[in-house]
Amino acid sequence: MASNKQHSPGSSRRFYILLLLAGFFLFAFPQNDSGVNLKNKVETLLNDNDIISANRLLNRNTSLDPEYVIEVLNLNLAKAKSEEDSEALAYTYLSIGNFWLMRTNNIKAYENFYQAEKLSRQNHFDWILALAMMNRSHLEPDIESRINLLREAIEMFGKLNDPVNLAKAHLNLGQVFSNYLRADSLKKSNRGNDVSLNPPAFNPSYRDSAFSHYHIAGRLNDSISHPEIEASVNVHFAEWYKFEGDFIKAQEFFETASHFFGLANQAKGQIYCLIEMADINVIKGEYPEAAMKLEKCMEWAGRMGFNDYLSTVYNKFTILYEKTGQLEKALNYQRLYTQSLTQLNEVISQDRIHSLNLEYALSEQNNLISSLNHKKQTNRLLMILISSAALLAIITSYLLVQNKRRKLQLIALQVEETRRLNEMKQNLMEADLARQQLEKDLLEEKVKVRTERIIMIANQINKLDTFLQSMSHDVKSLVNNPESNELAKKINDLKLSLSQSMYEQTNLRELQALSTETNQDFFFHIGQKYEGITRDDIKLLSFLVMNMASKEISGHFNISQESVNKKRYRLRQKLGIHQGKSFAEFYRETLEKLHG
Missing domain, CATH: 1.10.10 (Arc Repressor Mutant, subunit A)
Structure with a gap:
């Protein structure tokens, strides 16, 4: 089995990625759960009212019974409508569209993708919008419409930082360009769910555009290693080797691709690889091996409801039995093939898709006209409101100016009154200071007079003290004279009296000094x-x-x-x-x- 890291058919023809099969969009690597486990997980999510996660689980697992899947999706659609959950409703439309796209009912797929896209644009659910545009691009018969849808989706996936779906969108856009260049190869691959393109005039830049987008997708997948993208890479190289006639390498790459589709739990991809390997067996004349593979594909595609691949298997059986000479079996399978083609044409009618395009375009135009009329009425109302607001603003401004003037006048009056009061206070303070100065001068004068009076009294007392001391001295000298004892006695008595007088005079002077108020x-x-x-x-x-x-x-x-x-x-x-x-x-x- 060839390694997915070594696929290079030649230096002049280096390809990296193939278009993802319709509807293979994932947000995480899938688990290889059994049908019962998957149903239990879905029921658990629905019990938790997580419609989006339940739908996502259904989207990424194509091994469940189609009847069960569409039943759950329709119930989720009704529930999202009743709960007015716009995001869940948009994603459910997207999931139903993906279901019908996988089963080649392009009309129903287109209708649901359109509803998902419409709701997502209205509510700005960019991640759902980008997926809806990428999937709807498979149904557009016009190459320019496909290119525009995918370029818009690429821009949105880049802003959403979603490398998985960004890589897939680049793969799809690269495949749109390469489909035009490799029409014969695509005819041989017989991928019935991919609507034929209306070929425009040949554009040489398509080859460079295809390879540039394959390179981008390859670089993105180097960091995420997504199994779907690895599977698509190997399918692309397998188809190229088959186109060149190198059937050994082609079979190796188809087997590798089938392995990765199994990891991604994508049954339709595995069926596609098995059909291509059976076709190689027919080309190489290995008819029993081819019959075994085709029998398995017929049972698998019938059980999963992949009517486009079932039709392809009928056609391959017709070719096989023609080569082996079993003409009756070839005729029976030719009838089955014709019948299946008739049924497919009813559900992939491009005229109906064009009609839906016109219908939805007309609906969009009507919505646009209604929106413009609503905007016109809104603008008229806004003009009235703005005019009223402007008039109110003018009146309010005038009143504010008048009020401000009155406030300024009041402030001026208050300032004048304050100035007058301050002048009065200043005059009162000056008068009070003058009064205090007068009181101070008067007090100083009183102190001066009292001091002078005290000094005069003190001087008089000093003179008296001097006199008394002199007299005391004279008396002492007389007393010391022993000539007259009687005289001495009298003088001594006088001395005592004078001493007593001097003592009392001292006390008087001290009392005088201490008794005045000052x-x-x-x-x-x-x-x-x-x-x-x-x-x-x-x-x-x-x-x-x-x-x-x-x-x-x-x-x-x-x-x-x-x-x-x-x-x-x-x-x-x-x-x-x-x-x-x-x-x-x-x-x-x-x-x-x-x-x-």
Whole structure:
């Protein structure tokens, strides 16, 4: 058996792919399931309401009974219509068309392909549309129509990223071109389901086009290794070798093709290969082998309902028995062949297909006219709506402009009112600042007057202290004179009285310094703000703010002047008074801060 990777009949005639037999479109590699298993799978899918998957399973397995297949497809069609499932309905039409195309009922196939194509265009089911166009191309008698359908399908398969069907579409398009060039070969293959082409004027570019599409399909299949495409490759080369008379190679390629058709579960492809191998046996004079193959083909094609191949088998039997001299059998098969041809002509009538084409074209034109009228009415309604919307927009814009103007005027009034209020606030603030400045000046004046008064009192007290101290000194000198004890006693009493008076005077001065309202605030502030201030510190500070000399202060504290200086220094540290600033200045600045 020849390998599918080594088929090259000659450097001048290199072909890679053959047209796929009608209806062989798959989305996955099929399984070689038995009929019962397939039916069970179909029933399971239908119970799950998965019509598309059920139809796909029926499409890719031609081994099922035709009666069962068409029954299920018709039920699926009715179900899809009742459920208004447009996608399932379109795919069911496609599946029914494929069923009838496989059985050479081209009229029914064309009708269903058209319905699938129509629904798919309306609902943008591109994957179904591309398949419908590819399959309908087999039924178009005009070569240009076939080419246009297949080119459109190729473009759609490319966008859908479907390499399997893209390869098949390229095969079909290549076959359309090669059919014209190899008419004799196609006549010998007798593939009854492929409608004859109306030959146009000879176009030399068809050969290059055919091979370019075969090359594309071959490259695509290198990555996907699809059994149907491999089978078609081998069929193509088998036909070519048969055409050249190399029957050994032709039979090898037909056997290889039949093997791949079996993997793809495509019975019709296997029957085709078997018919061609029987024809080779007849040509070679191997009549018993040919008869066995034809008997198998007749039983198989009859069981599957492949009437076109059944007709071909009748014709092959007629030729076989004529060659063997069995004229009675040849006559019987000739009658069967004639009868089958009559039946086939009824279902593949090209006139009927042309009529359907015209009917569907007229229907499309009517639909187009209806659509245009609907669009006209829609456009008229849109114009009215647009005009109304434009008028409404103008009115709305005018109202918005007026509203904006009113808002701007209101904002201007608010700005003016705000400016006026700000001016009033500013005037009030300036008046308040002026009042505060007057109060500050008045307070400073009060402080100044009180300070001066305190200083005057302090000076008077100082003078009194000096006088009393001088008197005390004189009294001491008298007391120390022992000449008069009585006088000394009296003077001593006077001394005690004067000392008591001086002590009370000191307390009075301290009380005076601490009792005024201003000094109360000052000394309260000092006690609160500065930590570690003692009562002696407050007493010392009261003497210092009155500018008392260290000598006088030492007398009040009964300490030396040096100790007073140390106390003054420590007090400066506690209050943070730097050298060069007097305690009186510190006193005035603190009062200004308190009353400022």
